Amino acid sequence: MKIVIIGGTGRIGSKACAILAMAGHQVVAAAPSMGIDAVTGEGLADALTGADMVVDAANSPSFADDAVMAFFRSATGNLIAAARAAGVGHYVALSVVGTDRLQDSGYFRAKSAQEEMIAASGLPYTILRATQFFEFMGAIAGPADGDTITLPTARMQPIVSDDVAAALASVVLAAPANAIREVAGPEAAPIADFVDRWLKAQGDPRRVIADPQALYYGMPLEDATLLPAAGARIMATRFDAWLAAQGGAK
Ligand SMILES: NC(=O)c1ccc[n+]([C@@H]2O[C@H](COP(=O)([O-])OP(=O)(O)OC[C@H]3O[C@@H](n4cnc5c(N)ncnc54)[C@H](OP(=O)(O)O)[C@@H]3O)[C@@H](O)[C@H]2O)c1
Numbered sequence: 001m002k003i004v005i006i007g008g009t010g011r012i013g014s015k016a017c018a019i020l021a022m023a024g025h026q027v028v029a030a031a032p033s034m035g036i037d038a039v040t041g042e043g044l045a046d047a048l049t050g051a052d053m054v055v056d057a058a059n060s061p062s063f064a065d066d067a068v069m070a071f072f073r074s075a076t077g078n079l080i081a082a083a084r085a086a087g088v089g090h091y092v093a094l095s096v097v098g099t100d101r102l103q104d105s106g107y108f109r110a111k112s113a114q115e116e117m118i119a120a121s122g123l124p125y126t127i128l129r130a131t132q133f134f135e136f137m138g139a140i141a142g143p144a145d146g147d148t149i150t151l152p153t154a155r156m157q158p159i160v161s162d163d164v165a166a167a168l169a170s171v172v173l174a175a176p177a178n179a180i181r182e183v184a185g186p187e188a189a190p191i192a193d194f195v196d197r198w199l200k201a202q203g204d205p206r207r208v209i210a211d212p213q214a215l216y217y218g219m220p221l222e223d224a225t226l227l228p229a230a231g232a233r234i235m236a237t238r239f240d241a242w243l244a245a246q247g248g249a250k
Contacts, residue, residue: 002052056093097226141198151195155227186238
Protein backbone atom coordinates (compact mmCIF):
# COMPACT_ATOMS: atom_id res chain seq x y z
CA MET A 1 0.00 0.00 0.00
CA LYS A 2 1.06 3.60 -0.53
CA ILE A 3 1.35 5.47 2.77
CA VAL A 4 2.24 9.18 3.00
CA ILE A 5 3.68 10.30 6.33
CA ILE A 6 3.47 14.04 6.89
CA GLY A 7 6.33 14.93 9.23
CA GLY A 8 8.07 11.82 7.91
CA THR A 9 11.48 13.28 8.74
CA GLY A 10 10.57 13.96 12.41
CA ARG A 11 11.21 11.95 15.57
CA ILE A 12 8.13 9.74 15.29
CA GLY A 13 7.49 10.13 11.55
CA SER A 14 10.92 8.85 10.51
CA LYS A 15 10.63 5.78 12.74
CA ALA A 16 7.10 5.04 11.48
CA CYS A 17 8.36 5.36 7.89
CA ALA A 18 11.08 2.79 8.59
CA ILE A 19 8.66 0.32 10.22
CA LEU A 20 6.11 0.57 7.39
CA ALA A 21 8.78 0.37 4.66
CA MET A 22 10.23 -2.74 6.34
CA ALA A 23 6.73 -4.24 6.19
CA GLY A 24 6.83 -3.82 2.41
CA HIS A 25 4.73 -0.70 1.93
CA GLN A 26 5.46 2.17 -0.43
CA VAL A 27 6.20 4.97 2.02
CA VAL A 28 6.54 8.67 1.22
CA ALA A 29 8.23 10.79 3.91
CA ALA A 30 6.64 14.21 3.46
CA ALA A 31 8.13 17.37 4.99
CA PRO A 32 9.18 20.85 3.86
CA SER A 33 12.76 19.60 3.56
CA MET A 34 11.42 17.03 1.04
CA GLY A 35 9.51 19.70 -0.94
CA ILE A 36 6.13 18.87 0.61
CA ASP A 37 4.58 21.52 2.84
CA ALA A 38 1.25 20.89 4.57
CA VAL A 39 0.86 24.56 5.54
CA THR A 40 1.32 26.06 2.06
CA GLY A 41 0.00 22.98 0.27
CA GLU A 42 3.16 22.76 -1.89
CA GLY A 43 3.65 19.24 -3.27
CA LEU A 44 0.73 17.74 -1.32
CA ALA A 45 -1.51 16.75 -4.25
CA ASP A 46 1.37 15.00 -6.05
CA ALA A 47 2.49 13.22 -2.87
CA LEU A 48 -1.00 11.93 -2.12
CA THR A 49 -1.82 10.76 -5.64
CA GLY A 50 -2.63 7.04 -5.38
CA ALA A 51 -2.17 7.02 -1.59
CA ASP A 52 -4.15 4.52 0.48
CA MET A 53 -3.34 6.18 3.81
CA VAL A 54 -2.07 9.49 5.10
CA VAL A 55 -0.45 9.88 8.51
CA ASP A 56 0.00 13.29 10.13
CA ALA A 57 3.01 13.18 12.47
CA ALA A 58 4.06 16.79 11.82
CA ASN A 59 4.67 19.41 14.47
CA SER A 60 4.70 23.19 14.41
CA PRO A 61 8.09 24.91 14.26
CA SER A 62 6.70 27.58 16.63
CA PHE A 63 4.73 26.92 19.84
CA ALA A 64 3.61 30.56 20.19
CA ASP A 65 -0.19 30.58 20.66
CA ASP A 66 -1.18 32.18 17.34
CA ALA A 67 1.54 30.47 15.29
CA VAL A 68 0.76 26.96 16.51
CA MET A 69 -2.98 27.44 15.95
CA ALA A 70 -2.33 28.77 12.42
CA PHE A 71 -0.01 25.80 11.74
CA PHE A 72 -2.44 23.05 12.76
CA ARG A 73 -5.48 24.74 11.20
CA SER A 74 -3.80 25.37 7.82
CA ALA A 75 -1.98 22.04 7.66
CA THR A 76 -5.03 20.01 8.68
CA GLY A 77 -7.32 21.89 6.28
CA ASN A 78 -4.92 21.29 3.38
CA LEU A 79 -4.37 17.64 4.33
CA ILE A 80 -8.08 16.91 4.59
CA ALA A 81 -8.72 18.49 1.18
CA ALA A 82 -5.82 16.60 -0.42
CA ALA A 83 -6.82 13.30 1.24
CA ARG A 84 -10.40 13.71 0.03
CA ALA A 85 -9.29 14.52 -3.53
CA ALA A 86 -6.98 11.47 -3.55
CA GLY A 87 -9.66 9.14 -2.12
CA VAL A 88 -7.46 8.18 0.82
CA GLY A 89 -9.01 5.32 2.82
CA HIS A 90 -7.52 6.08 6.27
CA TYR A 91 -6.42 9.40 7.76
CA VAL A 92 -4.30 8.92 10.88
CA ALA A 93 -3.03 11.70 13.13
CA LEU A 94 -0.77 11.70 16.17
CA SER A 95 -1.95 13.72 19.15
CA VAL A 96 -1.34 13.91 22.89
CA VAL A 97 -3.09 12.16 25.82
CA GLY A 98 -4.91 14.78 27.91
CA THR A 99 -5.26 17.29 25.05
CA ASP A 100 -8.87 18.03 26.09
CA ARG A 101 -7.77 18.60 29.72
CA LEU A 102 -4.93 21.02 28.87
CA GLN A 103 -6.92 23.76 27.20
CA ASP A 104 -5.18 26.59 29.13
CA SER A 105 -2.31 25.97 26.70
CA GLY A 106 -2.30 27.47 23.20
CA TYR A 107 -0.47 24.36 21.95
CA PHE A 108 -3.22 22.04 23.18
CA ARG A 109 -5.99 24.33 21.90
CA ALA A 110 -4.33 23.93 18.49
CA LYS A 111 -4.14 20.12 18.89
CA SER A 112 -7.86 20.12 19.80
CA ALA A 113 -8.62 22.14 16.66
CA GLN A 114 -6.65 19.59 14.61
CA GLU A 115 -8.53 16.67 16.21
CA GLU A 116 -11.93 18.31 15.71
CA MET A 117 -11.27 19.12 12.04
CA ILE A 118 -10.31 15.49 11.37
CA ALA A 119 -13.32 14.07 13.24
CA ALA A 120 -15.66 16.42 11.31
CA SER A 121 -14.02 15.75 7.92
CA GLY A 122 -16.13 12.73 6.99
CA LEU A 123 -12.91 10.86 6.12
CA PRO A 124 -12.27 7.45 7.71
CA TYR A 125 -9.83 8.33 10.50
CA THR A 126 -8.03 7.31 13.66
CA ILE A 127 -6.45 9.80 16.07
CA LEU A 128 -3.72 8.22 18.20
CA ARG A 129 -2.98 10.16 21.37
CA ALA A 130 0.38 9.33 22.95
CA THR A 131 1.69 10.30 26.37
CA GLN A 132 4.91 12.34 26.77
CA PHE A 133 7.94 10.83 25.05
CA PHE A 134 10.89 9.70 27.21
CA GLU A 135 12.99 11.97 24.97
CA PHE A 136 10.89 14.96 26.15
CA MET A 137 12.16 14.74 29.76
CA GLY A 138 15.01 17.19 29.14
CA ALA A 139 12.53 19.76 27.81
CA ILE A 140 10.44 19.40 30.98
CA ALA A 141 13.60 19.88 33.07
CA GLY A 142 14.34 23.04 31.13
CA PRO A 143 17.66 24.83 30.65
CA ALA A 144 20.36 24.40 33.29
CA ASP A 145 20.19 27.85 34.87
CA GLY A 146 19.84 27.05 38.59
CA ASP A 147 20.57 24.44 41.24
CA THR A 148 16.97 23.29 41.68
CA ILE A 149 13.92 22.56 39.52
CA THR A 150 10.45 22.67 41.03
CA LEU A 151 8.11 20.20 39.37
CA PRO A 152 4.57 18.87 39.91
CA THR A 153 3.78 15.70 41.82
CA ALA A 154 0.99 14.92 39.31
CA ARG A 155 1.71 11.63 37.57
CA MET A 156 2.70 10.98 33.99
CA GLN A 157 3.03 7.69 32.09
CA PRO A 158 5.63 8.43 29.41
CA ILE A 159 6.55 6.28 26.42
CA VAL A 160 9.67 5.84 24.30
CA SER A 161 9.45 7.25 20.77
CA ASP A 162 10.15 3.82 19.19
CA ASP A 163 7.05 2.43 20.90
CA VAL A 164 4.97 5.41 19.72
CA ALA A 165 6.12 4.77 16.15
CA ALA A 166 5.30 1.05 16.43
CA ALA A 167 1.83 1.80 17.82
CA LEU A 168 1.26 4.41 15.12
CA ALA A 169 2.26 1.95 12.39
CA SER A 170 -0.18 -0.66 13.69
CA VAL A 171 -2.98 1.91 13.83
CA VAL A 172 -2.26 2.87 10.21
CA LEU A 173 -2.63 -0.74 9.06
CA ALA A 174 -5.78 -1.43 11.12
CA ALA A 175 -9.30 -0.49 10.09
CA PRO A 176 -10.19 3.16 10.77
CA ALA A 177 -11.60 3.50 14.32
CA ASN A 178 -13.31 6.83 13.54
CA ALA A 179 -12.37 7.63 17.14
CA ILE A 180 -9.51 8.58 19.41
CA ARG A 181 -7.21 5.81 20.65
CA GLU A 182 -4.49 6.15 23.28
CA VAL A 183 -1.03 4.70 23.82
CA ALA A 184 1.25 5.00 26.85
CA GLY A 185 4.31 3.52 28.51
CA PRO A 186 4.15 0.89 31.27
CA GLU A 187 4.80 3.01 34.38
CA ALA A 188 2.95 5.93 35.98
CA ALA A 189 4.88 8.07 38.49
CA PRO A 190 5.12 11.75 39.48
CA ILE A 191 6.57 14.11 36.86
CA ALA A 192 9.14 15.18 39.46
CA ASP A 193 10.25 11.55 39.89
CA PHE A 194 10.75 10.85 36.15
CA VAL A 195 12.70 14.08 35.64
CA ASP A 196 14.84 13.36 38.73
CA ARG A 197 15.76 9.93 37.32
CA TRP A 198 16.52 11.50 33.94
CA LEU A 199 18.77 14.18 35.51
CA LYS A 200 20.70 11.59 37.54
CA ALA A 201 21.25 9.47 34.44
CA GLN A 202 22.69 12.51 32.63
CA GLY A 203 24.95 13.29 35.58
CA ASP A 204 23.09 16.60 35.88
CA PRO A 205 23.58 17.92 39.46
CA ARG A 206 20.32 19.86 39.63
CA ARG A 207 18.02 18.86 42.48
CA VAL A 208 14.29 18.32 41.90
CA ILE A 209 11.79 19.79 44.36
CA ALA A 210 8.42 18.00 44.12
CA ASP A 211 5.60 20.48 44.70
CA PRO A 212 1.90 19.58 44.29
CA GLN A 213 1.22 23.25 43.38
CA ALA A 214 3.95 23.54 40.73
CA LEU A 215 2.72 24.37 37.24
CA TYR A 216 3.33 22.32 34.09
CA TYR A 217 4.07 24.74 31.24
CA GLY A 218 2.11 27.35 33.18
CA MET A 219 -0.85 25.05 33.87
CA PRO A 220 -2.07 23.50 37.12
CA LEU A 221 -2.45 19.72 36.83
CA GLU A 222 -4.75 17.23 38.55
CA ASP A 223 -3.02 13.98 39.48
CA ALA A 224 -4.45 12.20 36.41
CA THR A 225 -4.42 15.03 33.82
CA LEU A 226 -1.58 13.43 31.82
CA LEU A 227 -2.58 9.80 32.37
CA PRO A 228 -4.23 7.61 29.72
CA ALA A 229 -7.74 6.25 30.15
CA ALA A 230 -8.54 2.59 30.81
CA GLY A 231 -8.32 0.77 27.49
CA ALA A 232 -5.16 2.56 26.31
CA ARG A 233 -2.58 0.40 24.60
CA ILE A 234 0.36 -0.04 27.00
CA MET A 235 3.77 -0.51 25.40
CA ALA A 236 6.60 -2.45 27.03
CA THR A 237 9.73 -0.29 27.21
CA ARG A 238 10.44 0.84 30.77
CA PHE A 239 12.00 4.23 31.55
CA ASP A 240 14.91 2.81 33.57
CA ALA A 241 15.74 0.30 30.84
CA TRP A 242 15.75 3.13 28.29
CA LEU A 243 17.98 5.27 30.54
CA ALA A 244 20.39 2.37 30.95
CA ALA A 245 20.47 1.83 27.18
CA GLN A 246 21.33 5.52 26.71
CA GLY A 247 24.59 4.84 28.52
CA GLY A 248 23.54 5.50 32.11
CA ALA A 249 25.29 8.17 34.21
CA LYS A 250 27.77 10.29 32.29
N1 LIG B 1 6.75 15.59 22.47
C1 LIG B 1 5.92 14.75 23.07
O1 LIG B 1 6.17 14.28 24.19
C2 LIG B 1 4.64 14.31 22.35
C3 LIG B 1 3.77 13.45 23.04
C4 LIG B 1 2.64 12.98 22.37
C5 LIG B 1 2.38 13.38 21.05
N2 LIG B 1 3.23 14.26 20.42
C6 LIG B 1 2.89 14.64 19.03
O2 LIG B 1 3.78 14.00 18.14
C7 LIG B 1 3.78 14.70 16.90
C8 LIG B 1 5.18 14.68 16.29
O3 LIG B 1 6.11 15.14 17.23
P1 LIG B 1 7.67 14.94 16.97
O4 LIG B 1 8.35 15.32 18.24
O5 LIG B 1 7.94 13.60 16.35
O6 LIG B 1 7.94 16.08 15.89
P2 LIG B 1 9.34 16.59 15.31
O7 LIG B 1 10.44 15.62 15.58
O8 LIG B 1 9.50 18.01 15.77
O9 LIG B 1 9.07 16.57 13.74
C9 LIG B 1 8.22 17.47 13.15
C10 LIG B 1 8.01 17.08 11.72
O10 LIG B 1 7.04 17.98 11.15
C11 LIG B 1 7.56 18.39 9.90
N3 LIG B 1 6.97 19.64 9.50
C12 LIG B 1 7.18 20.88 10.03
N4 LIG B 1 6.48 21.80 9.33
C13 LIG B 1 5.83 21.13 8.34
C14 LIG B 1 4.99 21.52 7.29
N5 LIG B 1 4.69 22.82 7.07
N6 LIG B 1 4.50 20.57 6.45
C15 LIG B 1 4.83 19.26 6.63
N7 LIG B 1 5.62 18.83 7.61
C16 LIG B 1 6.12 19.76 8.46
C17 LIG B 1 9.07 18.47 10.09
O11 LIG B 1 9.70 18.52 8.83
P3 LIG B 1 11.22 19.11 8.62
O12 LIG B 1 12.12 17.99 9.02
O13 LIG B 1 11.32 19.43 7.17
O14 LIG B 1 11.32 20.33 9.50
C18 LIG B 1 9.29 17.18 10.85
O15 LIG B 1 9.33 16.08 9.97
C19 LIG B 1 3.19 16.10 17.20
O16 LIG B 1 1.92 16.18 16.60
C20 LIG B 1 3.03 16.12 18.71
O17 LIG B 1 1.88 16.83 19.12
C21 LIG B 1 4.35 14.71 21.04
